Amino acid sequence: MTSVDTTIQRIRLTGKPSSSDALCTTDLVESPWNFDAVPGYGPGSSMSDVIPTGAPRQGVLPEEYRTASADELDRRIRHAKGVLGDRLVILGHHYQRDEIIRYADFVGDSFQLANAAQTVPSAEAIVFCGVHFMAETADILAQTGQSVILPNLAAGCSMADMADIDSVASAWAELERIYGTEPDAQGRQPIVPVTYMNSSAALKGFCGQHGGIVCTSSNAQTVLEWAFERGQRVLFFPDQHLGRNTAKAMGITPEQMPLWNPHKPLGGNTEQQLVDARVLLWHGFCSVHKRFTTDQIDRARIDHPGVRVIVHPECPMPVVDAADEAGSTDYILTAVAAATEPTTFAIGTEINMVSRLAAEYPQHTIFCLDPVICPCSTMYRIHPGYLAWVLEALVRGEVLNQITVEPGVASTAKIALERMLAARPAG
Ligand code: SF4
Numbered sequence: 001m002t003s004v005d006t007t008i009q010r011i012r013l014t015g016k017p018s019s020s021d022a023l024c025t026t027d028l029v030e031s032p033w034n035f036d037a038v039p040g041y042g043p044g045s046s047m048s049d050v051i052p053t054g055a056p057r058q059g060v061l062p063e064e065y066r067t068a069s070a071d072e073l074d075r076r077i078r079h080a081k082g083v084l085g086d087r088l089v090i091l092g093h094h095y096q097r098d099e100i101i102r103y104a105d106f107v108g109d110s111f112q113l114a115n116a117a118q119t120v121p122s123a124e125a126i127v128f129c130g131v132h133f134m135a136e137t138a139d140i141l142a143q144t145g146q147s148v149i150l151p152n153l154a155a156g157c158s159m160a161d162m163a164d165i166d167s168v169a170s171a172w173a174e175l176e177r178i179y180g181t182e183p184d185a186q187g188r189q190p191i192v193p194v195t196y197m198n199s200s201a202a203l204k205g206f207c208g209q210h211g212g213i214v215c216t217s218s219n220a221q222t223v224l225e226w227a228f229e230r231g232q233r234v235l236f237f238p239d240q241h242l243g244r245n246t247a248k249a250m251g252i253t254p255e256q257m258p259l260w261n262p263h264k265p266l267g268g269n270t271e272q273q274l275v276d277a278r279v280l281l282w283h284g285f286c287s288v289h290k291r292f293t294t295d296q297i298d299r300a301r302i303d304h305p306g307v308r309v310i311v312h313p314e315c316p317m318p319v320v321d322a323a324d325e326a327g328s329t330d331y332i333l334t335a336v337a338a339a340t341e342p343t344t345f346a347i348g349t350e351i352n353m354v355s356r357l358a359a360e361y362p363q364h365t366i367f368c369l370d371p372v373i374c375p376c377s378t379m380y381r382i383h384p385g386y387l388a389w390v391l392e393a394l395v396r397g398e399v400l401n402q403i404t405v406e407p408g409v410a411s412t413a414k415i416a417l418e419r420m421l422a423a424r425p426a427g
Helices: 006-014 063-067 070-087 109-116 134-142 165-179 201-208 220-229 242-251 271-277 294-302 317-322 329-338 351-362 385-395 407-422
Strands: 088-093 104-106 125-129 146-149 192-196 211-215 232-236 277-282 306-311 342-347 365-368
Touching: 006 088, 006 211, 006 351, 063 385, 070 088, 070 385, 088 109, 104 109, 109 317, 125 134, 134 146, 134 201, 134 271, 134 407, 146 201, 146 211, 165 232, 165 351, 192 201, 192 220, 192 242, 201 407, 211 220, 211 407, 220 232, 242 277, 242 317, 271 365, 294 317, 294 342, 306 317, 306 329, 329 342, 329 351, 342 351, 351 365, 351 385
Parallel strands: 088 104, 088 125, 125 146, 192 211, 192 232, 232 277, 306 342, 342 365
Antiparallel strands: none
């Protein structure tokens, strides 16, 4: 299977997408730097994704990188990488395009990558080919003297941006007014904050400060069990779907998990609903995983009898319920790698990872549940042109696009991350 980029370039050259490779927007055939001056998440983002005022913006990429051919960029990146040697580590998230992944020293999810960087203490520069919150986490875990670099500052995450520190702090104040701050007879706090890894450092810090914790899509249930040992309720942000799917698997009913809309008084709930709640779900979602539907699953089952449908838990609950399995990127990779017989997989996660899996495992039939090509718009902002730009600057001794978390925030965020590492499944 060809890479997503190659398919998009072919469409650009021929102007003729076939029925099997329709794009969610024709803007995908443009180069990412055409969008750097425009506030927004870029081609492929959802209409409902509103970028916050003050979100980091990428300046103009120098012309030599915008006009260089793919071969020239490849030569320059490899040369810079060779010169920098073990003073550099390049991290590539699973959702990055193949044209970036080929240079990555480590490929993984955000937390795996932040930890992987720490296995290379000689690395003065950690170049994170992912999105902003991932670079922040890497900076929190980095050692003194290491710089974390995000090749394109416009690579944010629309889901992470749906919960900001001011809205969460004001929700917290409202909840404390209703619940009070006194523990119950078992010593459990009225409410414990839990943030998904896909959130700003400020929110991880908030959790560290308020007896809360971070979770990933691999350990969300273990983390919720940890939180319920210490609290009567959980405020879960920013992804409502991961929170809902995980809580449902733990036997929590829909009535016990109201949605908290930060734009409405009491989050859009009555005081009684909040008193009865067990998990308050922040009104956030991933635009990529929201595209998956039960109709797509029905179609896959008709077209491919016996298909194994695996979706990411950031998908809406009906999609998770209709799938055969749901799990993190790591779960999906492991499930495919472990299949000993030729199998047909329909996967509900970002298209770059799915097409890479299809290429790596030709003995299986692997396809994305969504027939429309729509990569994560912000992951897609990282292009080899930006990578060459930041690497050649490092060769000259210049650090561009450094992501730094303020030390006070980093220390409380680290507490929440350490609690996650220490959390163990209920025995
Ligand atoms: S796939 Fe979704 S959650 Fe992940 S970076 Fe993109 S928008 Fe954010």
